[in-house]
Amino acid sequence: xxxxxxxKDRPRPVDRQYAIYLTAISxxxxxxxxxxxxxxxxxxxxxxxxxxxxVFIPATFLHFSRAFLGLQDSKSKxxxxxxxxxxxxxxxPVFSPLYIENVLPxxxxxxxxxxxxxxxxxxxxxxxxxxxxxxxxxxxxxxxxGIRRKSIGFALAAYAVGYTGQYFFPIFIxxxxxxxxxxxxxxx
Numbered sequence: 001x002x003x004x005x006x007x008k009d010r011p012r013p014v015d016r017q018y019a020i021y022l023t024a025i026s027x028x029x030x031x032x033x034x035x036x037x038x039x040x041x042x043x044x045x046x047x048x049x050x051x052x053x054x055v056f057i058p059a060t061f062l063h064f065s066r067a068f069l070g071l072q073d074s075k076s077k078x079x080x081x082x083x084x085x086x087x088x089x090x091x092x093p094v095f096s097p098l099y100i101e102n103v104l105p106x107x108x109x110x111x112x113x114x115x116x117x118x119x120x121x122x123x124x125x126x127x128x129x130x131x132x133x134x135x136x137x138x139x140x141x142x143x144x145x146g147i148r149r150k151s152i153g154f155a156l157a158a159y160a161v162g163y164t165g166q167y168f169f170p171i172f173i174x175x176x177x178x179x180x181x182x183x184x185x186x187x188x
Contacts, residue, residue, distance in 0.1 A: 021057070031050030037110075040111060044100070044103050051100070100115060137155060
């Protein structure tokens with residue numbers, strides 16, 4: 001799909017940014033598929049490798065959102081630079097056990113990420129980035145009128161569904177399961 005946006009006659013900046021964003025997501029999804037469908041050693045490699053494109057997903061998402069919203073202000077431009085500038089900090093330790101310790105059978109998968117202590121920093125980075133992007137989209141949604149408002153509203157809804165729990169929830173559910181179900185039993 002990313003190729004369609006790049007290969008069209010005269011791709012607009014929003015098309016190019018969307019293609020780059022989709023490429024990062026596609027690379028992450030490919031690595032994720034390889035992680036869950038490989039033997040242990042290969043799966044550990046792919047579990048670590050999937051974080052190479054994943055660290056750029058927030059930056060490419062913001063860059064696309066900025067183009068989608070037609071923002072030209074220096075504040076959002078500096079924010080894009082900050083997102084891209086922060087991402088390499090998470091690439092350096094990606095193949096270290098401090099980032100991804102191992103892969104284990106979890107949540108119905110033969111192999112799934114067992115995070116290391118540095119992984120929490122990545123989750124914090126990713127979450128803060130998404131909150132900033134959603135706040136930016138929501139801010140523009142409130143100001144917009146007509147078709148632009150509908151477009152931003154559809155984008156907000158689609159990304160909310162796409163990012164809510166898709167990635168981080170399965171990693172921690174096995175660790176939180178007893179706590180959650182104990183609280184649920186107590187509430188009932």
